Amino acid sequence: MNALSPLSRSDREPVRNLSRRTFLGAASGALLLGVGMRLSPAVAQTRAEGPAAVAPKPGTRVAAFLEIRPDNSVRLLSPFVEGGQGINTGLAQTIGEELDLDPGRFAVECAPPGPDYAVVNGLRMTGGSFSTRSSFEAMRRLGATAREMLLRAAAAKLSVPQASLTTEDGRVIHAASGRALGYGELAAAALALQPRDDVPLKDPARFRWIGKPVQRLDMRDKSTGRAVYSIDIRLDGMLQAAVQHAPHLGTEPEAITNEAEIRAMPGVHGVHRLPGAVAVVADTWWRARKGAEALAVTWSKPAPEGVDTVSAGFSSAAMLAALKGSTAPGIPAEQEGDTAAAFAKAPRIVEAEYDAPYLAHAQLEPPSAVAHFAADGSLDLWLPNQMPELFQQVAAKVAGVQPDSVRIHSPMLGGFFGRHFFYGPANPFPQAILLAKATGRPVRVLWSREEEFGMDAVRPLSFARFKAALGADGLPMALQTTAVGEGPIGRWFGALFKSPVDSSVVEGLDKKPYAIPNRRLDYVKVPHPVTIAFWRSVGHSMNDYFYESFLDEVAQAGGRDPYDLRMALLKDSARHRTLLKTVADLAGGWRRGPFTAEDGTKRARGVSMASPFGSETATIAEVSLKDGEARVHDLWIAIDPGSVVNPAIVKRQVESAAALGLSSTLLEQVVYEGGQRQAKNFDAYPILDRERMPRVHVAIVESGAPMGGIGEPGLPGVPPAVVNAVAALTGQRLRSLPLSKARLSGA
Amino acid sequence: MITLTINAQPFTVEAEPDTPLLFVLRDSLGMTGTKYGCGIGQCGACTILLDGQAARSCQVPVESVGDQTITTIEAIEQDPVGARVVAAWVGIEVPQCGYCQSGQVMAATGLLKQTPKPTEDDIAGAMTNLCRCGTYNAIAAAVRQAAA
Numbered sequence: 001m002n003a004l005s006p007l008s009r010s011d012r013e014p015v016r017n018l019s020r021r022t023f024l025g026a027a028s029g030a031l032l033l034g035v036g037m038r039l040s041p042a043v044a045q046t047r048a049e050g051p052a053a054v055a056p057k058p059g060t061r062v063a064a065f066l067e068i069r070p071d072n073s074v075r076l077l078s079p080f081v082e083g084g085q086g087i088n089t090g091l092a093q094t095i096g097e098e099l100d101l102d103p104g105r106f107a108v109e110c111a112p113p114g115p116d117y118a119v120v121n122g123l124r125m126t127g128g129s130f131s132t133r134s135s136f137e138a139m140r141r142l143g144a145t146a147r148e149m150l151l152r153a154a155a156a157k158l159s160v161p162q163a164s165l166t167t168e169d170g171r172v173i174h175a176a177s178g179r180a181l182g183y184g185e186l187a188a189a190a191l192a193l194q195p196r197d198d199v200p201l202k203d204p205a206r207f208r209w210i211g212k213p214v215q216r217l218d219m220r221d222k223s224t225g226r227a228v229y230s231i232d233i234r235l236d237g238m239l240q241a242a243v244q245h246a247p248h249l250g251t252e253p254e255a256i257t258n259e260a261e262i263r264a265m266p267g268v269h270g271v272h273r274l275p276g277a278v279a280v281v282a283d284t285w286w287r288a289r290k291g292a293e294a295l296a297v298t299w300s301k302p303a304p305e306g307v308d309t310v311s312a313g314f315s316s317a318a319m320l321a322a323l324k325g326s327t328a329p330g331i332p333a334e335q336e337g338d339t340a341a342a343f344a345k346a347p348r349i350v351e352a353e354y355d356a357p358y359l360a361h362a363q364l365e366p367p368s369a370v371a372h373f374a375a376d377g378s379l380d381l382w383l384p385n386q387m388p389e390l391f392q393q394v395a396a397k398v399a400g401v402q403p404d405s406v407r408i409h410s411p412m413l414g415g416f417f418g419r420h421f422f423y424g425p426a427n428p429f430p431q432a433i434l435l436a437k438a439t440g441r442p443v444r445v446l447w448s449r450e451e452e453f454g455m456d457a458v459r460p461l462s463f464a465r466f467k468a469a470l471g472a473d474g475l476p477m478a479l480q481t482t483a484v485g486e487g488p489i490g491r492w493f494g495a496l497f498k499s500p501v502d503s504s505v506v507e508g509l510d511k512k513p514y515a516i517p518n519r520r521l522d523y524v525k526v527p528h529p530v531t532i533a534f535w536r537s538v539g540h541s542m543n544d545y546f547y548e549s550f551l552d553e554v555a556q557a558g559g560r561d562p563y564d565l566r567m568a569l570l571k572d573s574a575r576h577r578t579l580l581k582t583v584a585d586l587a588g589g590w591r592r593g594p595f596t597a598e599d600g601t602k603r604a605r606g607v608s609m610a611s612p613f614g615s616e617t618a619t620i621a622e623v624s625l626k627d628g629e630a631r632v633h634d635l636w637i638a639i640d641p642g643s644v645v646n647p648a649i650v651k652r653q654v655e656s657a658a659a660l661g662l663s664s665t666l667l668e669q670v671v672y673e674g675g676q677r678q679a680k681n682f683d684a685y686p687i688l689d690r691e692r693m694p695r696v697h698v699a700i701v702e703s704g705a706p707m708g709g710i711g712e713p714g715l716p717g718v719p720p721a722v723v724n725a726v727a728a729l730t731g732q733r734l735r736s737l738p739l740s741k742a743r744l745s746g747a
Numbered sequence: 748m749i750t751l752t753i754n755a756q757p758f759t760v761e762a763e764p765d766t767p768l769l770f771v772l773r774d775s776l777g778m779t780g781t782k783y784g785c786g787i788g789q790c791g792a793c794t795i796l797l798d799g800q801a802a803r804s805c806q807v808p809v810e811s812v813g814d815q816t817i818t819t820i821e822a823i824e825q826d827p828v829g830a831r832v833v834a835a836w837v838g839i840e841v842p843q844c845g846y847c848q849s850g851q852v853m854a855a856t857g858l859l860k861q862t863p864k865p866t867e868d869d870i871a872g873a874m875t876n877l878c879r880c881g882t883y884n885a886i887a888a889a890v891r892q893a894a895a
Contacts, residue, residue: 084844084880215840222845223836223852225780225820232779240774266763284762286770364784364792364846364879414782414846415879449785648840652885656843659881682789682877690874693883 058124059138062146062195064116066095068187072170074101077111079119079135080126081386082218083413083420084656085711086649087131089216091139093209093645094132098143098202100167101183103214110410113389113403126386127418127534129613129709132645136707140201146190148199153190154181213648218412229414231446233370233382238442239269241435242289243277245455248302248675249310249425249530253278255298262291271295272438274431281435285446302675309529314675316461320355323463323484323526330482330522333501334510337518339469342478346469350557352550354466356542356737357669359459359535360679362687365414366452369429372442378405379436383429384413384420391429394422398430399437417660418534421492423457426531450680457533458670460485462542464509466550469518474558475568478518481509483543486527488534504534508543508716511611513576514551514569530672536660540612540716545665545737548608548720552727562724563590563607575640575703576616580609583618583638586699590620592728597624603633606724610716615641615708619658619717621694623725628743630726632662632694637714639698642705650710655696657714663688665719667738686740749809753778754822764810769793771809772819780820780849784877791876794850794857795819801857801873820849828863828893829856835893843880850876855890865894 059065059079067075076095082088092106111117118124120134147167154172155162158179166173171180183190204210221227246252253273256262262271262280267287272279280291305313307322343349369383379399385391388408396403413420432445447455462485469478487504489497497503501523510521535541555565563584570576584590584607593604601624610617620636635658644650667686671678679685698714719737727733730744751758753776760775767786772778772795781804784792788806795804796818823829832855835841842848851874858865858873865873870890878886 084842086843218845219837219840219842220833222842222848223833224823225849225852227845228779229846231783234777234779284770284774286766286774287763362879364782364790364844364877366783413844415844417879446783449787652840652843652882655884656881659883660879663881681787682785683787687877687879688881688883689877690883690886691871693881696884 058116058122059119059135059142060145060195060197061116062142062149063191064111064114065142066146068183068191070184072101072182072184073105073107076106076108078108079111079117079124080131081110081410081413082108083126083416085131085653086216086646087126088218089214090132090645090649091135092217093212093214094136094139095143097207097210098140099147101170103209104217105170106217108217110388113392113408124387124389127421129615129711129713133614133707133709136645141199144199144201145195145197148196149190149193150183150186152193153186157181157186157189210645211643212646214646216649227412229365230370230382230384230411231365231368231414233411233444235370235372235442238370238444239281239283239435239439240285240288241279241281241431241443241445242285242292242448243274243279243431243445243451244292244295244297245277245451246299248299248312250276251299251302252276253297254300257296257298258294262295265291265294270439272435274434276425277431279431279435279445281439281443285444289448307529310675312675314529314672316358316670316672319461319528319672320463323355323461324353326484326524326526328524328526330524331500332520333483333506333523334519334521337478339478339480339518339520342518343467343469343480346477347472348470348557350468350470350554352466352553352735353463354546354549354735355463356461356545357671358461358530359541359664359668360453360456360670360685361415361417361419361533361535362682362685363413363415363417363419366447366449367419367428368444368446369432370442370444371429371432371436373436377401378407379433380407380409381429381433382409382411384416385410386416386420387422390422395429395433398433417536418538419456421534423492423531423533426455426457426533449682453680453685454677455531457531459535459541460487460528460532462505464543464546466546468550468554470554470558474560475565476516476554476558479516479520481521481547482524483509483521484524484526486525486532487539488532490525491532504539506543507539508610508612509547512547513573513609513611514566515572516569536657537612537712537715540610540712541661541664544608544610544612544716545719545723548610548717549723549733549735552606552720552724553733561592563592566607566609575705576609578703579616579618579638579640579701582699582701583607583620583636586638586697587620587634587636594729602729604725604728606721606726606728608717608720608724610713612713612716613709614706615639615710615713617713617717619721621718621721621725623722623729625729625744628745630666630722630739630744632692632722634695634697635662635718635721636697637699637717638701639713640701640703640705641708641710641713643702643707644700644710647700650700651698653710654698654714657712658696658718659688659693661715661718662692662694662722665722665737665739666692667740669738751809751812751817752814753817754819754825755816760809762809765808767805768795768807768809768812768817769804772804778819778821782846782849784847784850789877790847790850791854792847792850794853794876796853796857799857799860801854820853823852823856826856828859832856832859832889832893835889839885839889839892841882841885841889843882847876847878851878851886855886855893858890859894863894865890
């Protein structure tokens with residue numbers, strides 16, 4: 001998802017003249033984003049109200065963000081949605097720093113749709129590890145601007161020069177007279193003033209909260225069951241709906257043979273046909289679910305075979321074979337030097353193919369949505385989402401109302417990892433809207449875990465081919481990489497980007513720091529028939545595994561240690577050499593092994609690097625074998641995000657991302673057979689459990705480079721570091737994930 | 748009509764006897780702190796205490812509860828062990844997305860009520876709830892702190 005960042009860059013300008021396609025998917029997203037990008041300052045200004053609404057730029061209108069309460073606490077309307085990444089706390093630190101208000105006095109909510117919140121390079125979304133890095137300067141400025149307005153209001157009220165006033169944690173102080181006014185007392189007068197756009201920011205040397213491990217704001221609520229997620233929203237008179245989806249994506253209900261029987265079940269209110277699904281609406285969800293599971297539905301027939309659709313014969317194995325068998329010419333995504341010439345004279349050539357499976361998000365909160373039409377026909381919608389304006393646009397279309405008649409409520413997310421963008425048939429909210437319309441009552445649609453495993457949008461099954469030319473010194477002279485497949489950027493935001501190369505297919509294979517003089521990276525598009533998604537670290541989630549594992553193969557072929565090879569190839573980048581050295585130091589020095597640990601187990605280590613989402617990482621994994629399975633004991637991760645707002649949150653996010661990366665390395669795959677997903681719950685789709693959780697050691701390097709992302713970058717280095725350790729330990733080079741497919745031996 | 752004792756209060760609910768206690772708590776009684784995650788006893792997000800012992804409420808038919816007392820996350824701080832567990836969870840900043848943490852806190856409280864000084868094996872045996880955010884190390888640290 002790196003590609004969503006540089007919207008101002010000429011090579012990724014959004015397409016301005018979007019045709020109105022009937023398909024709700026990519027078109028709606030593109031439409032919305034197009035509108036957002038076209039929004040002129042003049043338009044934004046006319047939408048704002050009140051005397052404070054003079055600043056047209058997103059992230060500048062203080063009144064849209066801050067409500068200062070009488071007790072000097074603040075309600076912050078955030079552009080972002082909290083889902084465990086700690087953004088609410090980070091924003092409170094950032095704004096509180098400049099406003100001079102303790103972050104602990106902030107209550108943060110996700111703001112409704114509105115142009116003020118498009119702070120991610122003119123867009124609004126929570127994803128791509130963008131939240132902090134995209135909004136940091138704007139949110140500092142917002143806090144500083146608000147503080148200046150409070151000072152100005154206080155100067156007027158006390159009839160003293162503004163320069164004679166200072167602030168202290170929520171109060172304006174007039175030291176000369178010993179008088180003080182709380183922010184709450186001043187708020188009404190201050191927010192009526194015109195904000196200045198030239199307020200100086202604090203000297204970072206004087207930061208009290210930015211850069212400090214301030215405690216996250218939501219710890220008590222989340223430890224006592226008081227945090228409210230979409231699944232917890234309850235409205236008076238609300239009906240509950242459960243659904244049975246089509247067994248093959250794209251097929252439709254033709255007949256329901258036991259509809260009368262279902263309608264007669266206790267508590268059942270109705271049976272409704274929906275696109276690709278049948279819903280049972282009842283007074284409680286359990287009753288609705290029993291009804292939905294008992295439905296006897298005849299579905300339209302899928303195509304008999306092929307991978308163009310989710311056919312009766314579609315399988316993940318057939319899809320992988322299609323990717324591997326593709327002979328289409330690639331589009332160059334990156335080119336440097338003359339690879340053909342280098343290969344022609346190379347003394348040694350190394351080749352390998354890598355693949356990684358479809359993956360489920362498996363966030364612990366099953367997806368749901370609550371829809372409620374008001375008497376005037378407007379719609380309230382509570383739903384997990386990472387992009388409120390996009391959901392507002394799509395919901396308006398589904399409901400047949402104007403977007404400004406849709407009020408989007410964005411509760412806390414019970415995990416997201418990319419799950420809650422708009423993915424067409426993978427979102428329950430259109431069903432909730434249709435059912436609320438049909439019943440005239442508020443309706444909650446909740447997907448059972450089984451329906452979620454059936455309908456979740458998946459990380460694409462992916463495949464890459466590598467060919468390296470080695471010089472006589474064992475160093476790679478040339479590298480040819482071919483990535484085959486389709487990614488979520490191309491699928492869902494394709495109309496936005498002019499580039500024919502899908503960045504979400506090639507990220508992690510491109511823009512490497514290694515000094516390999518001749519390189520070519522090709523992209524070959526082969527579409528997936530299934531619903532594909534962003535998944536924590538997106539293309540990096542598989543591509544860094546592919547690339548960094550192959551780099552170890554190159555090291556082995558060239559007779560070089562994998563750590564030493566990387567250090568040699570990083571000769572042009574002091575930043576990366578520092579990071580690699582840092583992770584080695586963190587791990588007590590680099591040693592590949594195999595070696596015998598204190599507990600008598602035979603172990604080995606693997607190393608990897610990655611450049612995800614504007615940050616840099618270096619990772620070392622230590623692995624042993626137990627019952628033919630890789631056991632990861634320790635992960636050492638050094639991350640350089642340039643600079644950080646909250647080091648405690650950074651460390652926990654890196655650990656969290658590492659756990660997900662390890663889960664995907666060891667255990668996870670969504671398998672299709674006969675056109676249907678095989679795993680329907682956690683018993684058949686195992687995820688990392690406590691027993692498999694390694695120790696995770698994180699070192700933060702603040703190089704001062706432009707701020708990078710945090711939520712995702714801890715992930716991509718883990719799969720290759722583990723797989724490289726397994727190769728060192730066993731001699732087995734695993735070129736296909738997850739490792740649970742192979743029985744490991746040799747230790 | 749089924750009578751239940753939840754958090755030391757009597758409740759009467761109307762539900763089919765095979766209805767999982769989880770959905771009685773969440774939908775009939777509005778106690779939404781207990782979470783639905785998988786419905787098959789795999790993830791532990793729905794963990795409650797039945798007579799002081801951790802149980803996965805999605806696997807407890809409401810008819811089977813009888814006169815066992817039910818404790819949910821809503822009342823966890825009224826239990827001295829539960830209050831210690833919550834304090835450790837907050838102090839160590841365990842939660843990330845937080846969705847599984849009601850169940851984790853209940854499982855930890857159940858463990859410490861049965862085994863006040865658990866060994867690492869005891870912790871491993873009792874703390875089997877899934878966490879997609881990977882907070883397992885923080886969870887173990889918080890259990891150790893609450894037991895200390």
